[in-house]
Amino acid sequence: ITKCFSFSEPPLVILSMDGFARDYLDRYTLQSLSFIATCGATAERVYPPFPSKTFPSHYTMVTGLYPESHGIVDNNIYDPQVSDKVEDMKNTAREGFFKGDPIWNIYKRHGGRTACLFWPGCNYNISGLRPDISLPYNKELPFRYRFDMILKWLLLPKSSRPGLITSYLDQPDTAGHYQEDVRNQLAQLDDDLRYLIQRLDVEDLLPCINLVLVSDHGMQRLNNTQYFSKILSDPNVITASGAVGRVYKYKSSKDRFLCSDATVDELMEPFACEKGNRWKVFSRSNMPTRKHYQKTARVGDVIVQGERGVSFYSYPSQDIHLTADHGYDFINPTMQTVFFAMGPSIKKGVVVPAFQNIEYLNLFLGLLGLPENVPNNGTLGLLDGILIYPPNQSSRLRLTLPPLSECFNSGFPVASSCRFCSAEMLGLISARLKCAVPKQMPFQILSKSTHCFQNYCEKTLISDRERNAPIGITETLTRGVSDSKEPCYFVNSKYGSLCSNHTDREGLTSRSLSADADSVLSNIETIRLLWKSNFVTDVLDPLNEYTKSLAHRMGRVISITGIAFDHDYDGVADDKRSSSPSHLYRILVACSGPWSDDETSCLQPSDLVVLSFIFPHMDGDINCLTKEDLLLEYTARLLDVELISGLRLMFPSISREQYLRLETHINTKLW
Structure with a gap:
């Protein structure tokens, strides 16, 4: 008893x-x-x-x-709305830090x-x-x-x-x-x-x-100690110590605020191009979404993430000579x-x-x-x-979103030239656009009614219904398949699309959302967008090269690429969309084993794997990382992509338990 x-x-x-x-x-x-x-x-x-x-x-x-939401962004916090100094959470008497x-x-x-x-x-x-x-x-x-x-x-x-x-x-x-x-x-x-x-x-x-x-x-174990006082000379900044050091432009001093005259970019410059040897430096705008460390100003204007074994102090006098510490990236x-x-x-x-x-x-x-x-x-x-x-599942299903429906169309697909298209090439492309439904995928894309799809047979565009503007593309990349190299930039008259005329200009480069540059259908004019030129060189080109290498190595990879709008850094799609995207995302779907005979699912549902990325539209990689390190840094959960894009993927062939695992999986290495 x-x-x-x-x-x-x-x-x-x-x-x-x-x-x-x-x-x-x-x-x-x-x-x-x-x-x-x-x-x-x-x-x-x-x-x-x-x-x-x-x-x-x-x-x-x-x-x-996440710390960005509950407010306790480190063991020491600076928030001039709560205190005029950096406060140690072990000793603070101020309840305003805790949300x-x-x-x-x-x-x-x-x-x-x-x-x-x-x-x-x-x-x-x-x-x-x-x-x-x-x-x-x-x-x-x-x-x-x-x-x-x-x-x-x-x-x-x-x-x-x-x-x-x-x-x-x-x-x-x-x-x-x-x-x-x-x-x-x-x-x-x-x-x-x-x-x-x-x-x-x-x-x-x-x-x-x-x-x-x-x-x-x-x-x-620690092996390197850095002091902000020896790196930054600006007296009007506040710094916070730790494995993740933080720099704040504003500081309060007896009821008034002082502000550094330096821009955030200028404050980041002394930490630039370290190649990840001792640290990586970020601002709130280019912090990887997976870390969820952007939403509140408490994270600092500049975040210096020490590599394993590196720690930061504001001054040598603050060094307590630890031999080991924590705070580093959770991967x-x-x-x-x-x-x-x-x-x-x-x-x-x-x-x-x-x-x-x-x-x-x-x-x-x-x-x-x-x-x-x-x-x-x-x-x-x-x-x-x-x-x-466990609790009753039916009582807690997330709000169900409908599958994408087809965008308003005339019903007759014809490729219409924007630039460099011969009549023969337009005829070949038009023939490839004539199918009743898009190629079947191992997933359904769900979204609010503000989104729809455009059927390009081999590829599917995700479009903003109100603006008739594509914001994403779904495509299958396979080993060794390539098209004619003849350039032909076109639109599909079926959807009333207009040529965008996104041509290169100073500091900006026009580039397709498609990961498959070898396909003539990657030249759909409406998915060509203007990107910062350094973003194309440092991010988009390496991402496409990596995606193609996976298709060569694995035989078949499905890629979903799109733009997202999260200008308030909360990791969720903005309610009001601006004209320029804040992020580019890519979801890669593959099978770790063989595909089914119809190539619409993995032969074994447990073989389904997903690798996702979210990149802020930044002016290149300030850290000068290797291509592999950069891609790993900006990996994201599938759920993170769903939240920032407003879309949701459903995989009918897998169980709910496997789906939740897939959606929340954290990749600690590339494929």
Whole structure:
């Protein structure tokens, strides 16, 4: 007989182990974690947000929001609307830094009681609430004392017992920062966790509670320290330290603002063309979308992302001589971390594929039996495979979008010359445009009614219905197939298209959205756009070369290329579209095994793979990266492309679970 009868719902205990790198599991054995993995669930690995720092990552886990949305963009933050100096989140008394809605507040609004044991952020009055029990941070409190407190809370009478407990442990992070004996610290942590499990077992609570163990980031040995004071000479900038350094043009000084006279481009110049050896430099406008580090001015005017092992301080006097740190890009293996869970709501022996920690909030809502109507950046259902009784899928399907319908047309396709077309070539092209429906693809493109498609048989254009202006193209590239090299720029009179007359001019180059320059149908005039010339040289040409190389290597690749409009940097398509695009995207769809006989799907649905990119329309690559490094830097999730384009891809041949995995998959390397 257990004490479970006194629980109407299993309490949720979330325990964070700061700085538990995923690669520790490959080097050390922790019996406590092996026990939880056997009796419950674990993950192949977990990606932190960007930057992979303690306060941003912990607050992401409890809000489901990227740092750009919840406001905690680093362990130190500058926001002149909140404070006139860079504030350390460990010590700040200002609640205005914290935005979003953490899980303890959501649970309280639904009548639950909460307890917090040192979780970052829970001592602040966020959205009008704070945990019922919350203690001031005491790093010296032994872990076993903390676990005894958790047991004490779980054994309280029902009326005063918390149903949600969030707890934070500073190890193995503290040992990792100074490269102390991580092995011994992990052994001690293992002993303490086994103590917790044994205490729960003795009190008959082990079958009654859901226990979730998480971490915020990994750890990287340092080998290079940079000081902004030795790189920048402008006195009217503020700099923030870390693996990701930040530079702000504006600073407040006794109720007035000072502003650097330098432009953002000028502030970036001292960091330019480092080739990724020590750092990469970005502005908000050219930051890769996958990092979701653009939306708020708190991220800085210039963001200097250290490469692994490089850290930044404003001045030498601030250097605390760490030997290891974190904060780097989450695709670096050393930054990735762990997840373990067990309890009456959690399946046994489950290993889920890698995911990013924005997904935790929806899992916590499910474990607490709370409504899922909390806006966040996670994807509903992605972690359902962990739960014995997942929420009803039909109650939470995203707003259904209709498939693209054909644009208004005259019904008769004829190629009409814009430039350089012979009568013979126009006749050949017109013959290739005569089909009733476009070539079948392994996916459907869904969108609002403002979009439609134009049928070019071998290719399909995605068009803005209101402007009758193509904004994307879908095409299949295959090994060794090429057309006549005779140039012929044309439009299809079926759709009333007009020649655009996008000719090269100073600093701008006309280039097609098509990835297949060897096809005569890539010369559709309406998909030729003006791009910054350096963008064509540094981005578009390498992207097309890479796409063609994949078609040669894999035999068949489907490419979807389009333009997007996100001038406010929030990662979502703008409601009001400007005349010039802010981004170019490309989605590559392929099979890792053979295609079906009709070439409309993979022979094995599990072989379907997707690789996506989002590039800001920037004036070349300021970092002078190799082509491969540049392409990897600007990879994106399929979901990121869907959000910024306003389109959605559906793959009828795969399960909903596989689709969610495909949509949220983070590529850590190129194909």
